[in-house]
Each structure stands twice: as C-alpha cells, then as structure tokens.
Amino acid sequence: MDNMDPSELYKQSPPAFGHAVLKYFAFDPAYLNLNNGSYGATPRPVLAATDKLTLTIESNPDLFMRISLQPQLIDVRRRLAQLIGADVDEVVLVPNASMGVNTVLRNFEWETGDTLIGFNVTYGSVSKTIRNIGDVLPHPTTKEFVVNFPTTHAEIVANFKEFLAVNVAPEGKKTVVVLDSIVSNPGVRMPWKELVKICKSAGAWSVVDAAHSVGQETDINLSEAQPDFWVSNCHKWLSAKRAVAILYVPKRNQHIVKTSIPTSHAYISPADRTDENFVIQYEWNGTIDWAPYLSAGHALDFRNWLGGEHKINEYCHDLALKGGKRLAEILGTRVMDPDGELTFNMTNVELPLPGTLKPTPELDLKIKKKLLEEHNIYAAYFYHNHRWWTRVSAQIWVELEDFERLGKVWSTICDEIVKEQGLEKTS
Template sequence: MTLPTEPPPEFGHQLRQYFGFEADYVNLNHGSYGSVPNPVSQATAANFRYMEGNIDRFMRLHLPEHLRPARHRMAKFVGAGPEEIVFVPNASHGINTVLKNLVWNKGDIIITATTTYGSIGRTAQYISELPPHPSVSLFELKFPTTRASLLQAFRVHVDTLYTKLQVAQRAISDGKKLKIVAIIDSIASNPGAYLPWKEMVTICHERSVLTVVDAAHSVGQEPNINLSEARPDFWVSNCHKWLFAKRPCAILYVPKRNQHLIQSPFPTPFSYMSPKEPRENFGGSHFVEMFGWTGTIDFSEFLSIQSALDFRQWLGGEQKISDYCHSLALSGGKRLSELLGTPLLDPTGEFTLNMVNVGLPLALTTPDNAITHEFLLRSLLEGWRVSAAVFLHNGRWWVRASAQVWNEISDFEYLAKALKDSCEKVELKYRRKVPVKL
C-alpha cells in the first residue's frame, strides 16, 4: 500500500477527504457497515488486479503466502497465537461456524441475552428446533444498569443453569455429557454498549460453560483485547466495521485447546479430514488449512487488513484513534442529550467506548414500531442525509451514534436537528393523524 506522502491532518472533518463520502453526507453510523479509507480501497483494487493478472497462479500457488502475513498480523493485534486465527466473511458467519460444529445433546443449554444480535439469537433458536433440541435460556439484560449489577445477575443465571444441568446429568444413563454454551457480546450492537465480557467469560469457566464471544464491534474499537489472557473458547470479530478493512472481512479465533471441536468450515472444503483419517503425517495446523480455501471468493477483502492497519498507523496508531473516538462519543452523546432533552442510556460512561446511546423525544411506543423504525431511517437518510441507528430497548426509542476520526461535535448537533424533525413527524402521523412526507 502507498500511504499518503503528507502527514495526516487533525482528526475531524479534515479527514473526510480520505474517505469516499458524498459531500453532504454526515456519517454517525460507522458501527453498522464500517467505512473504507480511499487508500485502502486503492490498495485492495490493486490486489484484485494482481490476482486477475493470472488468477490460476494466484489461487493455486500463491494464496497461502499472501494470507499468512495478514493472518499473523491480526493474531498479534488481538493477542492470539498465529495458528489460532482464521478469516471468515463476517461475525455471523463465524458464530454459525462454531455453533453448527458443536455436537448437541438433548438437555444441552444455549445462553443468549436480550441484547444478542438478531441473527445470532435466531441461529440459537434454529439449533434448538432441530433434533436433539437443546434449549435456549434468555438472560435479561436491560439498561440502565451497572457493570457490577450485570455481572451479579449473569452469575446467578449461570449458576442456576449449572445446578439444573447437574441434576439432568445424573439422570442420564448413556454416558453423554451435557453442556452449557453461552453466547456473549463483547460490545452489544443495540444498545451499543461495552459489556464486561472478560469477566463474564471467567464466570462461565468457573462452571465449565463454553463461551462463544460475539465481538463483531471489538477489533478497531476495543483496546487491549489480549485473547490469550481473556481465554474465551471461541471469539469472532469483524474487521470491516472499526478497523477500516474492506467488507466482508472477519477473524475467527479458536484456541488450540478447542480446535478439535471445529471439524469443518462452511462450506466444507477439499481439505476436510474425517476424524477417522490418520493425522500423524499431516504437517502444520489442519485448523488453518481447512479455512484457507472454502470456495471461490474474492480474497482481496481479507488481504485489505494489511492496508487498513498501515492506514491506522499513518493516522497515529491505535491509542490516538481510540482516545479521539472515545472522547468524542462521550462529549457528542452529552451534547445530543442536551439538545434533544432526553437521557443518556449510560450516563456514567462505564459502558461507552466509541458508540453512544441517547433517548429519542418520542412516546414510549407507537402503534406500529416497525413502520416507525423505517420512517425514522428514511427521514434521516433521505431527508437529512445523516446516518445513525435507531432502535427500541426496554420500552423506549433510542439512537446509537458512532464516533469516528472524521467526526466532530457539530455532527452530533446536526443529528439532533434531524432527529427532532423526524420525531415530530412521527408524533404528527400517529397522535394527530396528519399525513406527513419526508
């Protein structure tokens, strides 16, 4: 990748020139799809052209040598062993890979939460509806709360299930060992809240509960991840959200102690090895080999990690990026709350990294929440040319704003104007039965 020759400007609107945004677009929803810097797009396009120059040679002979340094670099970035990280398209794909590789028994339990991402919660439901029908246990996680209260409630939930499982285990005569698998958010999507996931993993390990950490928002947002120290059983994070890689791109972490549980990626590749096959003569990590090529895809997205990390170094490094985005999320959220006259979901900031959640000036519910949600999104995106995530939580409408290096406090002030106007239109539509247009 060829980095810009000039030093980076101050963080804020001056950095917009390095991204492909439309001139009048205010992006406060980086957390949904990420945003690719122009230098990363250019480097990715160059990689694609190189691949296309002789695609057979690249795919058949040189793909591993290009993936290896990118994979090793990401392993170091998250504090994992180089043979414990593989690439997958996105976090949902990685978590499905884990959950659908586990061998389920009747009586097994999957823990989800009220904040579990929609498709992941549905995946757990899908697994429970297939024989042998493991059950799903929902952990109620509602804000406002505190980290201490959350951990205490989670411990009680896990302990209760563990006691139940022990009783069920004693009644089994066929020797099958029952298990609990907990799906844990590192940073929940809606609300955008930084959870004490490392402590939750520790609680699970005390009760021999397997942990699958949905860290979709972690890489590039959460500092000091250090997976070797946190020791989750499985962990997956998107690199196209906060790291500036090209979508789709994610990493799946499976420590060596658990790699025997992952028999096959999806789809199953040529490199799949049956447990019945001898492995003593196989060189290297079979786990990595299996995920090296699962079908014909554009590998330039995975390789974009290299240019994304180079771009972040040019900006000044992880600490500088983290400090700016976190500070702006706190100050921007406070300003948005003042202008809307509504509360912050996390007034102390203990759950806040680079995403902040503020209440909307709306009645607690509307006659049709799905229509209201679409109306608000259309009003923001098409009427005001601003993006932010709106959602319902604990009986109230909220907005989630993502702070990124190109944002300034004025973006939050503009969002406040857009939200006031949009919410007023909702009130007119439902309370006064007045037809409104965007």
C-alpha cells in the first residue's frame, strides 16, 4: 500500500476520478460501495491524520482536552463556516444531523396551539422526533406535507405555498417547518431555498435537514439563503470520519437554542446571561472522542488536493445522470428524474418489482442479505409512491461499469424475489 501520510501524499499529483481513487479508501477490494449516501467513507489519508491525532490525544489527555482542543476546534469551525457561507460563531459541531435537528426542535418553548410540520419524506428519526414532540405536553399540533415523486420543483413550491397558507398556527402561536435540502429516500434535491422563503413569508420558522448537502451541494451560502436553522453531516459527502455534523444557528436565532444536548457545564440561564453563550456550550458538553470532529479539516485537505468541491461534484453529478440512465436501460425501467432537475450525486431508478409487493421487515432483511452476502455490493432501495426504487450514490471511486454491474445484480435479485413471492414481474 502506498504511503498515505498526508504531508507526503499531497506533494504528489492527484489521481483521475474513478477506480484509480479506490486505493485511497479502505474498502474490501471485492466490495462495491454504491451507498455513500448512508454512511459516507473516510479516505485513507484522513484516517491516517485522524489516527495520528488520536495518539496525540492519548499521549496526554489533559493537555489536549484542557488546552489544545479549543483552537483546533475553532479552526475547523472556521473552515466549515467558510464552506457554507456563514459566520464562524454561527457554526458548531454535533455528532449527526438527527442530533442537530433534535437540538433545535427540543429548544423551542412549545405551547398549546403551536404547529410543527414535517414532510412525508422526512428522514425516519426526524419524523419520529416530530411525532414525539406532539405526543408530550403541551401537545403542539403536528402536520405533514405530502410530496410524491416523480414531480418537479415548480410543483413542490406551488403545492407547499398553498399548503402552508392554510396550515399555519393561529395568530399568536408559532409554526415550525422541518424541510430537507436533499431528501434521503428518494435521494432527490429539493428547492429548499424557495421553501425557506415561503416559510419566512408565512411567518413560520424553517429548520433545514441538510444531512446530504455538505460535500454534495456547492452553492449553499447560508448568509444569503437565510434559513432559521440548518444542519448537515460531514461524514457523508464531505468524507470526514464518522460521526460529525455542522449545526448552523444564525446569531438572530441563537436565543432559541438555549442549551446544547446534553446541557453543557458552560450553560448559563438566559435570565443570568450578560454575553453570548451559544458557541461555548458546544466546546464541552460531555466527554466524547473529538478526533472525528477535527477530521473534518483533514477531509477538506483531501478534497482540496483532489481539485476542490466543484471538480469533485462535477464528476459525481455527471456520473449520476449517466449511470442512472444506464441502470434503467439494464433493468428495463426508468429513472425518477429524467431531466436531472432533482439530481445532485444520487440517482433513483425504479426496480422491476410489482408495486403490490409491500415492504416488510422480513423482505427487507432478505434483500439486504442478497445484496451484501451473495453479491458483495450495496445500493440503497426503498418503496415510494407505490413503486420500488434503488438509490445509487455516484462517488469519485465509481465508474459507469459499476452501474452496469449493479444492474445485473438487481435483475437477478428481483427475479428471485418475484419467484419466491409467487408474483409477476413488472414490465
């Protein structure tokens, strides 16, 4: 294996994208990872830098925790803030997007008559968070905006505007909307900036679950978009070590997020505060492994060596469009987004399974085992709008032939499932 020490590696020319990049990741050579969207993947140079940092931490935990950590953490926050177009003191780090959304939603002072809105495609744990908040006192009203794909951004915007106009809370009560920048399943980009504007016009708070945005979306610019809250994972598309996420809370809204979760030793009751107390709470709210948090800076170094955000995403986006089309040809089906309006670096292709076949835990486990144990390959799959789909992540180590391999595997698996279930295959 080549030396993956970043200090030496980054003096060399970067590889071409595709299979030449595989040696910079720790994948089993027999495994084909087409599911970056779920867990991400940490490059070997980032792992090497993070492992070195871990040894430094362990060599003198007190020195690191009490003195060395803070300036390194500030530097990572500064670099990430610059990436997303925000002020450094509006950005803190949390373990993952679910924690970020929970931190925001559980800091609102809910009252009877308030309204909390999610989407039918809201990520599972976030959707359940909304449900849980509605289940406990004072029982704010929860509502759901339904969007079924295939559709268009224009339809989403028009329908959401109409929905919100008649579903905001009564006067004197608050409305909070949780919306995705990029939906997890289906893996589609949303017109989130337009939706944020609609929320603002309606007097509703916007909480953007941007779990997939950093490292995949290159024109974020939060100072311009002005969501009320925004959170994105760094261990997915930015390739930091699991797990770390950005929580963006603009200064105008930091009074809402009164406490970190868990509450930090730096917490000061709002009644007693004489200065800002937001950022400092996230510099220590319990003992954790700080190495993944600081790995985000090393991930940025690796990506800059490869050519930067635009070059990386140009390759991945082009491959997602071409790969989705090729996969649909092999399966004899269709891509969810033929015009590319909804696509960043994930493509959704219909699977040749009958819509009458409904998902069950047993079927889910069977498909997972077929993909992973029999074929050593994985791409996400899901049931949406009475159809079965696969979500394929186009990453820098993927080439078009990998979509073709996946197509053959899915064809085999779908044939087997249809026969096992005694069904007729879709045409």
